Amino acid sequence: xxxxxxxxxxxxxxxxxxxxxxxxxxxxxxxxxxxxxxxxxxxxxxxxxxxxxxxxxxxxxxxxxxxxxxxxxxxxxxxxxxxxxxxxxxxxxxxxxxxxxxxxxxxxxxxxxxxxxxxxxxxxxxxxxxxxxxxxxxxxxxxxxxxxxxxxxxxxxxxxxxxxxxxxxxxxxxxxxxxxxxxxxxxxxxxxxxxxxxxxxxxxxxxxxxxxxxxxxxxxxxxxxxxxxxxxxxxxxxxxxxxxxxxxxxxxxxxxxxxxxxxxxxxxxxxxxxxxxxxxxxxxxxxxxxxxxxxxxxxxxxxxxxxxxxxxxxxxxxxxxxxxxxxxxxxxxxxxxxxxxxxxxxxxxxxxxxxxxxxxxxxxxxxxxxxxxxxxxxxxxxxxxxxxxxxxxxxxxxxxxxxxxxxxxxxxxxxxxxxxxxxxxxx
Ligand SMILES: NC(=O)c1ccc[n+]([C@@H]2O[C@H](COP(=O)([O-])OP(=O)(O)OC[C@H]3O[C@@H](n4cnc5c(N)ncnc54)[C@H](OP(=O)(O)O)[C@@H]3O)[C@@H](O)[C@H]2O)c1
Numbered sequence: 151x152x153x154x155x156x157x158x159x160x161x162x163x164x165x166x167x168x169x170x171x172x173x174x175x176x177x178x179x180x181x182x183x184x185x186x187x188x189x190x191x192x193x194x195x196x197x198x199x200x201x202x203x204x205x206x207x208x209x210x211x212x213x214x215x216x217x218x219x220x221x222x223x224x225x226x227x228x229x230x231x232x233x234x235x236x237x238x239x240x241x242x243x244x245x246x247x248x249x250x251x252x253x254x255x256x257x258x259x260x261x262x263x264x265x266x267x268x269x270x271x272x273x274x275x276x277x278x279x280x281x282x283x284x285x286x287x288x289x290x291x292x293x294x295x296x297x298x299x300x301x302x303x304x305x306x307x308x309x310x311x312x313x314x315x316x317x318x319x320x321x322x323x324x325x326x327x328x329x330x331x332x333x334x335x336x337x338x339x340x341x342x343x344x345x346x347x348x349x350x351x352x353x354x355x356x357x358x359x360x361x362x363x364x365x366x367x368x369x370x371x372x373x374x375x376x377x378x379x380x381x382x383x384x385x386x387x388x389x390x391x392x393x394x395x396x397x398x399x400x401x402x403x404x405x406x407x408x409x410x411x412x413x414x415x416x417x418x419x420x421x422x423x424x425x426x427x428x429x430x431x432x433x434x435x436x437x438x439x440x441x442x443x444x445x446x447x448x449x450x451x452x453x454x455x456x457x458x459x460x461x462x463x464x465x466x467x468x469x470x471x472x473x474x475x476x477x478x479x480x481x482x483x484x485x486x487x488x489x490x491x492x493x494x495x496x497x498x499x500x501x502x503x504x505x506x507x508x509x510x511x512x513x514x515x516x517x518x519x520x521x522x523x524x525x526x527x528x529x530x531x532x533x534x535x536x537x538x539x540x541x542x543x544x545x546x547x548x549x550x551x552x553x554x555x556x557x558x559x560x561x562x563x564x565x566x567x568x569x570x571x572x573x574x575x576x577x
Contacts, residue, residue: 152466153183155219157246159211159237160226161191161198164251164278164458167451168224169200171459178459181466181477187219191227215241222247222465224458230254242266242274249461251278251454257352260359260366275461280353281306281430283453284446285460290360290434299361299436303399306353306411308428308448309337309344310376310396315426318384318393324377336428347375347411350398355409357432358400364407374412387415393423492572495524496551498541499569500558504531508563512539515561519554521546536565542573 156172158165172184190208208214215223215237223241225248227234234255241248242263250256256263256276267274277287281304290302305311309331316327328345331337343349351373359366376396387394397414400407416423421443425431430448435441447453498516502508513523524542531537543551555568 153185154462154466155185155187155221156224156462157188157190157208157214157217157220157222157241158186158224158226159190159208159214159234160224160228161189161196161200161202162226162228163451164454165189165191165224165226166198166200167455168226168458169202170451171455173200176481179475179477179480180459180463181475183479184459184462188214188217190214211237212240215246216244220246222249222462224248224462225250225252225255226458228252228254230258235259238263238274239266242270242272245270245272247273247275247465249275249278249458249465251276251458253279253349253352253356257355257366257368260356273465275464276356277461278454278457280356281432281444281446282308282448282450283456284430284432284444284448285457286357286432286444287360288460288464289444290357294434294436294439294442297434297436297439299402299434301399301401301435302354302357302361302432303397303401303422303435304354304357304432305395305422305425305430306398306432306448307344307347307350307396308430309341310347310350311425311430312336312428313345313376314379314384314394314396317379317381318388319426321381321385323381324379345375345377347373347396347398350396351409351411354398354400354411357398358407358409361400361434362402362407370409372410372412374410376413379413388418391418392416393418393420395422395425397422493545493547495545495573496521496543497569497571497573498543498551498555498558500539500541501536501565502539503563503565504535504537505563508537508561509539511561511563512558515557516541516543516554518557519550521550521554548572 172186175184186205188206188208189202190211194207211233223246225234225238234252238248256279263274280287312331313327351371355366355368355371384394392415394413394415398411400409421433422431425445429445431443431445433441433443500512522544524544527540529538551570555570558564558568
């Protein structure tokens with residue numbers, strides 16, 4: 151087991167989220183231990199949600215990047231140029247592994263940084279730069295290498311998706327919803343990068359570059375945002391069975407890779423149309439796979455820090471791991487038998503002979519075991535005079551529903567065994 155020593159530059163949302171995760175590492179499944187040896191941000195005195203006083207402080211992120219104690223330099227400052235770029239270059243030149251969440255940096259300078267990383271025989275990892283906590287970069291780069299990809303598309307900006315979803319669902323205008331999103335902290339105080347489509351374009355360019363082994367040329371990416379979408383557009387599209395979403399995509403054409411971000415209308419049953427709110431989703435289509443879709447939280451300190459940590463965990467050596475990802479220092483847990491007496495609501499289907507009093511005998515049998523009815527639906531009797539009844543019960547124990555079901559089964563009016571299926575409250 152090896153300990154990996156981190157230098158973390160940027161102590162904002164994601165940086166502090168990562169420090170929290172390092173402090174909770176006993177709960178994680180890293181191949182070894184992670185230790186923070188130094189941190190850097192703009193202001194040393196700023197109040198932060200985590201205590202960083204125990205770590206060596208660096209005013210200059212580039213100095214931290216080159217510090218001999220640092221194995222992995224983690225860049226979480228942001229910005230395509232300036233200190234983030236200087237520090238990442240410094241780290242790579244000093245032979246450090248680099249992990250970043252900075253999509254602007256990778257979209258603008260990814261190719262040069264890749265060359266620098268290769269020249270110095272180190273890794274440059276950026277899972278968190280695209281779709282936050284949704285693991286798409288490594289899935290594209292490592293898991294889908296056996297697929298000839300034709301299209302990668304998705305919803306890559308949670309703020310834009312939140313705006314269009316809320317407008318349609320609440321009937322409020324773009325400006326009203328944006329103002330509320332800023333107040334609640336879902337949207338930045340300056341939302342231009344998001345609503346103009348630029349943030350999604352940075353991410354789409356990174357995905358397209360990986361999916362199609364293309365040199366990343368951001369100047370060729372066409373970008374349109376949601377800032378011109380009106381409530382009337384969403385409403386009219388809805389009446390036509392369509393959803394309008396900001397879609398980012400890369401497509402392999404005969405001439406090369408087309409990468410664009412623009413509002414697209416799609417049927418309401420399309421996999422991307424059903425992704426609402428601040429979620430991100432990425433759909434990869436290719437041969438001979440067909441399509442695979444990944445959906446989840448595309449931003450936020452926790453999800454984004456978890457993606458950063460996932461990258462860090464790839465930088466331990468030796469890289470060979472047990473097939474189930476286990477290591478000696480992990481907490482070991484045992485499987486236990488499922489608890490038979492779980493409580494939930496249940497879906498109960500009974501077939502009743504079509505005769506008077508049958509339904510009353512059914513509800514009486516349930517009540518005898520304390521099972522009460524939330525919803526009940528009875529279908530008309532079929533040719534053999536059997537009428538199916540579906541019931542959603544209130545929450546009860548598995549023991550009570552099983553006893554009630556046995557009683558129902560024994561009723562004179564009951565045909566065949568009832569069907570009992572727990573309702574998953576989490577779904
Ligand atoms: N937030 C998310 O949900 C999310 C999701 C995916 C990817 N990302 C990416 O993750 C990165 C960090 O995002 P964030 O939301 O954590 O940003 P943030 O909250 O604004 O934090 C930025 C941090 O960088 C520091 N910083 C800024 N300029 C600096 C400079 N010139 N020198 C030294 N330190 C500097 C700031 O220092 P002070 O604290 O002292 O001001 C702050 O600690 C960005 O590249 C972003 O695109 C974020």
